[in-house]
Amino acid sequence: MTIRPWTWLLLTALLAGCGALAAEISSDLAPQISTEVAIQVGTAVAELSAAVSQAEPAAAIPAADETGPVTRVVDGDTIDVLLNGVNTRIRYLQMNTPERDHPCFDASTKANADLVTGKTVRLVPDKELVDRYDRLLRFVYVDDILVNRVLVEQGWAEVVLYPPNDLHYDEFLQLEKEAAAAGRGCHLSGIFDDGSTTR
Numbered sequence: 062m063t064i065r066p067w068t069w070l071l072l073t074a075l076l077a078g079c080g081a082l083a084a085e086i087s088s089d090l091a092p093q094i095s096t097e098v099a100i101q102v103g104t105a106v107a108e109l110s111a112a113v114s115q116a117e118p119a120a121a122i123p124a125a126d127e128t129g130p131v132t133r134v135v136d137g138d139t140i141d142v143l144l145n146g147v148n149t150r151i152r153y154l155q156m157n158t159p160e161r162d163h164p165c166f167d168a169s170t171k172a173n174a175d176l177v178t179g180k181t182v183r184l185v186p187d188k189e190l191v192d193r194y195d196r197l198l199r200f201v202y203v204d205d206i207l208v209n210r211v212l213v214e215q216g217w218a219e220v221v222l223y224p225p226n227d228l229h230y231d232e233f234l235q236l237e238k239e240a241a242a243a244g245r246g247c248h249l250s251g252i253f254d255d256g257s258t259t260r
Contacts, residue, residue, distance in 0.1 A: 127184040127199070131177045136161070137169030137217055139196070140177055142184065152196040153209045154187055154226050155233050156218040158247075165217075165247035172217040172246070176208050177201065187226035198226060213237050216246020219253040234258065 132148055133141040137158025140151050158169040184199035192198055201208040210229065212218040213236045220233040241248045 127186075128181055129184075130181050131179070134170065134174040134178060136166065137173045137212065140173070140182075140201070142182060144184075150194075150196040151184060151199050151201065152192055152194075153212075153218075154198050154200050155220060155222070155229050156209050156213050157221040158212070158218045159250075159252050164250040164252045169212070169217040169247055172212060172215060173208070176206070176211060177203060182208070187228045189223075189226050192223075198223075200229070209233070210236065214240060216240035216243075216248045218247075220258050222258055 127144060129142040129144045129149075131140050132143050135141065135150070138153040138156055140153075141148050142151050143149070158173070159166040180203045183202040184197065185202065186197075186199055189198055207229075209218070210233065213220055213233045220230065220237045222230050237253075240246060241253070247253060
């Protein structure tokens with residue numbers, strides 16, 4: 062069972078309130094209410110406890126202000142960032158760069174490194190927070206510069222839609238068309254000419 066972050070917060074608050082009510086009922090008010098009401102409150106608390114225990118862990122909910130220094134540039138679309146003392150792998154959203162041993166890998170990795178090495182980045186999520194490799198999926202900002210956008214605009218990355226994440230997709234698609242038409246970055250290598258923008 063997957064519960065969205067806002068639902069997790071609501072359930073946690075509701076559970077805390079029901080737990081407090083159940084404790085008060087059991088200690089102070091039990092003689093004054095019917096057995097049926099006490100059973101209903103207990104059942105509601107048990108159901109909420111079960112739902113919360115099956116929900117996403119709180120750690121999966123992004124902090125309001127995710128920022129940290131870049132500790133490593135892995136390639137053109139992946140970096141490591143120190144978040145709350147933990148070295149964390151970040152996969153850029155809405156874009157893809159060449160893989161190792163493919164044309165333009167070194168150039169796209171260098172372009173990414175030029176933008177983020179030695180910098181503190183701010184990370185912004187979309188709908189899906191983590192990919193199947195346990196990497197955080199984020200838009201990466203250095204100050205007010207959206208690194209994902211710059212890499213697409215300069216031709217070092219192709220646009221890829223990874224549903225359900227779609228923030229900036231239409232904008233990035235237009236920037237990629239302009240970069241391809243101008244022969245910028247990796248477009249001259251033909252590496253992005255697969256005709257697909259989905260994965």
